[in-house]
Amino acid sequence: MKEVAIGIDIGGTYSKLGIVDRDGNCLTESSISTRDHKEFDNFLESIFKEIEHIKSPLKDLIDVKGIGIGAPNANYFSGNIEDAPNLNWKGVVPIVKKFKKHYNLPTYLTNDANAAAIGEKIYGAAKDFDDFIVITLGTGLGSGFYANGSLIYGFNGFAGELGHIIVERKGRMGTAGLRGTLESYVSATGMKRTIFQLMADSLEESPLREIPYIHMTSKKIYEAAMKGDKLALEAFELTGRYLGEALAIAVSHTNPKAIFLFGGLAKAGDLIINPTRKYMEKNLLEIYKNKVDILLSGLSDTNAAVLGSSALVWSEGN
Amino acid sequence: MKEVAIGIDIGGTYSKLGIVDRDGNCLTESSISTRDHKEFDNFLESIFKEIEHIKSPLKDLIDVKGIGIGAPNANYFSGNIEDAPNLNWKGVVPIVKKFKKHYNLPTYLTNDANAAAIGEKIYGAAKDFDDFIVITLGTGLGSGFYANGSLIYGFNGFAGELGHIIVERKGRMGTAGLRGTLESYVSATGMKRTIFQLMADSLEESPLREIPYIHMTSKKIYEAAMKGDKLALEAFELTGRYLGEALAIAVSHTNPKAIFLFGGLAKAGDLIINPTRKYMEKNLLEIYKNKVDILLSGLSDTNAAVLGSSALVWSEGN
Numbered sequence: 360m361k362e363v364a365i366g367i368d369i370g371g372t373y374s375k376l377g378i379v380d381r382d383g384n385c386l387t388e389s390s391i392s393t394r395d396h397k398e399f400d401n402f403l404e405s406i407f408k409e410i411e412h413i414k415s416p417l418k419d420l421i422d423v424k425g426i427g428i429g430a431p432n433a434n435y436f437s438g439n440i441e442d443a444p445n446l447n448w449k450g451v452v453p454i455v456k457k458f459k460k461h462y463n464l465p466t467y468l469t470n471d472a473n474a475a476a477i478g479e480k481i482y483g484a485a486k487d488f489d490d491f492i493v494i495t496l497g498t499g500l501g502s503g504f505y506a507n508g509s510l511i512y513g514f515n516g517f518a519g520e521l522g523h524i525i526v527e528r529k530g531r532m533g534t535a536g537l538r539g540t541l542e543s544y545v546s547a548t549g550m551k552r553t554i555f556q557l558m559a560d561s562l563e564e565s566p567l568r569e570i571p572y573i574h575m576t577s578k579k580i581y582e583a584a585m586k587g588d589k590l591a592l593e594a595f596e597l598t599g600r601y602l603g604e605a606l607a608i609a610v611s612h613t614n615p616k617a618i619f620l621f622g623g624l625a626k627a628g629d630l631i632i633n634p635t636r637k638y639m640e641k642n643l644l645e646i647y648k649n650k651v652d653i654l655l656s657g658l659s660d661t662n663a664a665v666l667g668s669s670a671l672v673w674s675e676g677n
Numbered sequence: 678m679k680e681v682a683i684g685i686d687i688g689g690t691y692s693k694l695g696i697v698d699r700d701g702n703c704l705t706e707s708s709i710s711t712r713d714h715k716e717f718d719n720f721l722e723s724i725f726k727e728i729e730h731i732k733s734p735l736k737d738l739i740d741v742k743g744i745g746i747g748a749p750n751a752n753y754f755s756g757n758i759e760d761a762p763n764l765n766w767k768g769v770v771p772i773v774k775k776f777k778k779h780y781n782l783p784t785y786l787t788n789d790a791n792a793a794a795i796g797e798k799i800y801g802a803a804k805d806f807d808d809f810i811v812i813t814l815g816t817g818l819g820s821g822f823y824a825n826g827s828l829i830y831g832f833n834g835f836a837g838e839l840g841h842i843i844v845e846r847k848g849r850m851g852t853a854g855l856r857g858t859l860e861s862y863v864s865a866t867g868m869k870r871t872i873f874q875l876m877a878d879s880l881e882e883s884p885l886r887e888i889p890y891i892h893m894t895s896k897k898i899y900e901a902a903m904k905g906d907k908l909a910l911e912a913f914e915l916t917g918r919y920l921g922e923a924l925a926i927a928v929s930h931t932n933p934k935a936i937f938l939f940g941g942l943a944k945a946g947d948l949i950i951n952p953t954r955k956y957m958e959k960n961l962l963e964i965y966k967n968k969v970d971i972l973l974s975g976l977s978d979t980n981a982a983v984l985g986s987s988a989l990v991w992s993e994g995n
Contacts, residue, residue: 513824514932608843611837614835644838
């Protein structure tokens with residue numbers, strides 16, 4: 360019998376799930392729609408059914424040690440999802456309690472960025488690191504901090520909200536009502552806003568001028584940049600500057616050995632890493648210079664979110 | 678026999694030492710000049726002599742469990758003071774090794790802001806807190822972070838250098854060659870620079886205009902503010918704004934229960950705490966609002982630095 364954990368990643372559109380062994384091998388994977396379940400109880404019913412569905416061919420081979428769940432606005436301490444703006448289920452959703460009642464298995468909840476950090480520690484490139492940061496670059500910007508070998512949860516379970524620090528006074532309006540937040544510049548959405556700002560500021564020609572706002576994506580900006588489009592390259596430079604300056608601040612807080620970039624935007628590789636590193640180094644105190652690596656996540660891309668969630672089970676000592 | 682720790686706080690001008698019990702009672706205290714000892718070995722000789730001097734009347738009553746040392750540019754991991762700009766002793770000073778050789782007692786070294794945080798945890802107002810921050814406001818600005826009940830040291834032992842984060846692009850030159858650092862605004866020196874900036878910007882009359890730069894102190898600004906001097910009050914408002922904005926960023930990193938202000942400037946009480954709290958709250962994400970206390974240090978002022986250093990001995994499990 361192989362010891363495994365069930366990992367579940369709840370996103371605004373889809374929820375992914377998988378069965379993962381201690382070495383980070385994902386034995387089987389699936390997904391269900393999140394958005395189509397207006398009621399949380401219906402969602403639960405569907406996800407329980409899907410878990411049984413993927414478990415059943417393996418049932419004589421595996422010993423399930425626990426369940427790890429990553430979700431937006433997740434609170435590790437309470438086990439609740441609280442007022443998640445991107446989910447249908449309003450108010451406080453006691454997801455851990457419901458899972459424990461159904462399965463009688465150790466069940467843990469954390470937000471997606473913390474899950475990514477735990478995944479990096481348990482299966483990924485941070486196995487031997489006690490002090491590191493994971494930055495998730497998706498629709499928004501999330502972060503998870505390890506210090507002294509442990510994830511920092513904070514007093515209310517809300518540590519690591521780097522996406523909402525203010526990096527530009529009187530800057531862009533952010534999703535949570537604060538202006539000039541890091542996330543409003545450094546994320547897929549932020550890049551899209553940046554390319555429109557640059558098109559307004561400059562007279563430089565670009566094929567991106569043919570794309571309306573609602574159809575612009577960071578992938579299209581990436582593809583233009585790879586073809587040498589000046590505006591697209593400038594958008595990556597600006598995004599890297601904001602991220603690098605913010606990481607210099609983060610380094611002054613916890614002095615990590617490395618910072619891992621995770622998620623869609625990170626796939627741009629050197630286009631995002633090079634300016635990020637340049638501006639981080641420029642803003643670092645001498646004692647930190649050339650000592651902090653900026654790396655890509657060591658988790659395989661296709662099921663990274665499920666891996667991260669499943670890792671919670673092992674990190675809790677099961 | 679009472680179990681005690683020896684606490685030593687090495688400053689640029691003086692070094693203070695004391696004998697402290699587990700409850701934080703300082704049984705005896707003394708100090709020697711740091712600056713007059715051009716050579717580190719002479720300093721050692723003097724401090725060993727002074728330790729014997731204060732120990733001798735208590736020698737039948739106490740059992741010394743260890744020695745804790747707080748110093749600028751101290752590295753907890755190496756036990757060395759490294760390239761401290763404000764000390765006579767250049768390069769790498771292996772202070773822990775020298776103490777262990779002389780006394781054969783557990784000996785620990787950390788920087789003064791970390792020592793203040795450990796003191797707050799062991800004897801002060803943070804006894805029951807696992808997640809908090811201490812900000813030391815002296816000539817410069819230091820910080821110590823607790824998360825999950827442990828001090829964050831970081832990979833190289835240099836976590837918590839909040840004084841050197843950049844809060845104003847193209848701002849004032851800071852001591853470490855970076856422009857616009859928090860410390861260049863929020864510290865005794867920073868306030869002095871601020872009052873001169875305000876005197877240049879404004880035509881408001883003030884008795885502070887009679888004082889030359891070299892004789893200006895944050896205490897004189899405090900006294901003027903207490904008499905209602907508009908420029909002095911504006912200096913506190915501006916200082917509190919920079920500190921509050923920076924603390925909003927710090928909260929987004931580690932989500933502390935409380936932030937303690939420690940040191941000379943903190944004595945200004947509400948004059949500094951009120952604007953700091955106002956601007957911190959204004960810049961916090963909703964989930965943190967009205968949840969983080971800004972408090973004055975619970976360590977007695979006269980020997981707080983010695984208490985902090987001695988607390989290292991207990992926090993290491995002796």
